[in-house]
Amino acid sequence: MKLRRVFNLVAKKASYSAGTPWTFLGALAIVVIWGASGPIFKFNDTWQLVINTGTTIITFLMVFLIQHSQNADTAAIQIKLDELIRATAEANNELLDLEELDEERLEEIRREYERMARDAGDALERVRASCHHPRPDDEAV
Known part of the structure; x- marks a missing residue:
């Protein structure tokens, strides 16, 4: 020891x-x-x-x-x-x-979290569109 x-x-x-x-x-x-x-x-x-x-x-x-x-x-x-x-x-x-799961299960979980991230991004876009706030990258430079 x-x-x-x-x-x-x-x-x-x-x-x-x-x-x-x-x-x-x-x-x-x-x-x-x-x-x-x-x-x-x-x-x-x-x-x-x-x-x-x-x-x-x-x-x-x-x-x-x-x-x-x-x-x-x-x-x-x-x-x-x-x-x-x-x-x-x-x-x-x-x-x-x-870290103990097999690669197949890890891939399933990764796809699920990617889907949730896309859904969250889509929801954010809908909120921005409904509030009529321009996105920072949409503003003129």
Whole structure:
């Protein structure tokens, strides 16, 4: 259990740090220094291997750290959405476990919500037309 807590802490900090301007500038500086050192090392195979190996290792490790952070964020968002659905009396409780449904059922639900969105848009257009309010995009520029 302790390993999970340590990994979670390290992953969150690394993921946050990877997205800062300072980290980007540091990576850019490394690439510029590496590129500028090319003539010194006569652009040899070892010189190329240094950047290839370094970037491969960093990319490999970052994939796992970022995936861990994304999984945690997704789980937290899902719980929050589930609570909003659960707390809304008129909500469709089938949506609470939407991620567990098969693709066919997901497609049916998506089509139903698209239909409801079209109906809502049509209703809004009827209200605008009955009030004789011009739409913002209908006004002369």
